[in-house]
Amino acid sequence: MKTNPTIVSRNEWLAARAELLAEEKNLTRQMDAVAAKRRALPWVKMDKDYQFESRCGRVSLADLFGGRSQLVIQHFMLAPGWEEGCTSCSFMADHTDAMLPHLGARDVTMLAVSRAPLAEIEAFKKRMGWGFEWVSSNGSDFNYDFHVAFTEEEMAKGKVNYNYTMQPFGSTDAPGISVFDKDAEGNVFHTYSVYGRGVELMMGTYRILDLVPKGRDEEGLEFTMAWVEYHDSYGTASSAACGCKSAEAKA
Numbered sequence: 001m002k003t004n005p006t007i008v009s010r011n012e013w014l015a016a017r018a019e020l021l022a023e024e025k026n027l028t029r030q031m032d033a034v035a036a037k038r039r040a041l042p043w044v045k046m047d048k049d050y051q052f053e054s055r056c057g058r059v060s061l062a063d064l065f066g067g068r069s070q071l072v073i074q075h076f077m078l079a080p081g082w083e084e085g086c087t088s089c090s091f092m093a094d095h096t097d098a099m100l101p102h103l104g105a106r107d108v109t110m111l112a113v114s115r116a117p118l119a120e121i122e123a124f125k126k127r128m129g130w131g132f133e134w135v136s137s138n139g140s141d142f143n144y145d146f147h148v149a150f151t152e153e154e155m156a157k158g159k160v161n162y163n164y165t166m167q168p169f170g171s172t173d174a175p176g177i178s179v180f181d182k183d184a185e186g187n188v189f190h191t192y193s194v195y196g197r198g199v200e201l202m203m204g205t206y207r208i209l210d211l212v213p214k215g216r217d218e219e220g221l222e223f224t225m226a227w228v229e230y231h232d233s234y235g236t237a238s239s240a241a242c243g244c245k246s247a248e249a250k251a
Contacts, residue, residue, distance in 0.1 A: 078114035
C-alpha cells in the first residue's frame with residue numbers, strides 16, 4: 001500500500017537518504033554477523049540411509065551432492081496425489097535456475113525434494129519449465145525427520161513440530177530449506193535448516209518489492225502471499241515489460 005509521500009527538495013531528500021543509509025549499513029553488518037554465527041553452528045552427522053527417486057534411479061543423500069561438497073535442498077510442498085505444487089514453494093523455485101551456475105562455481109549443489117512420486121514431480125516441473133534437479137523422497141522418512149511433513153496422528157493432535165516449535169499447521173507438508181556438507185571420506189553432515197519466513201531468502205522478487213513505494217502490498221489479504229500465482233497463471237497485464245507495444249501501436 002502506498003503512503004502519501006512528503007515532497008521535498010533534492011537536498012532534503014539527500015539528507016533523509018543519508019540517514020537511512022546509516023541504518024542500512026548497520027543492518028548489513030548485523031546480517032554479516034548472523035551469517036558468521038550460522039556458519040559456526042555445530043554439525044550433525046547423518047546416519048540414516050535416506051533413499052530418493054531421481055531421473056537416474058534410486059540415489060542416496062550423498063549422491064545428491066553431484067560431485068560437490070555442499071548441498072542446499074528446498075523442501076518443496078508437493079505431496080502424493082496433489083495436482084500442483086504449493087504456489088509459495090513454486091514462487092521460491094522460480095528463482096532457482098538462474099542461481100545454479102553461480103552456486104556450482106562456489107562448490108554448491110541446489111535441488112528440490114518432495115514426497116510426491118517422481119512421475120508427479122516431473123509432470124509439474126515440465127509444466128513450470130524448470131531445469132533444476134527435483135527428486136522424490138516418497139517412501140522414506142526424510143521429510144518427516146526434517147519436520148516438513150506430518151503424520152495423520154501428528155495433525156490430529158492440533159499442533160506439529162514446525163520451525164522449532166509446536167504450533168498449529170494447516171497442511172501435511174511444509175516449506176523449508178536445509179543445508180548439508182560432505183567430507184572427503186563421504187560422510188554427510190546436516191549444518192542448517194530454516195523454515196517459516198526464513199525461506200524468503202530464496203525469494204529475490206521480495207527484495208525488489210521491498211524497494212518500491214507500494215512495498216509487498218500484502219495488507220488486507222487473506223494471508224501474506226495470497227497474491228502469488230503460478231508464473232503461467234498471471235494475467236497478460238502483469239507480464240508487460242515496458243511500453244514498447246503501446247508505442248508500436250501509436251506508430
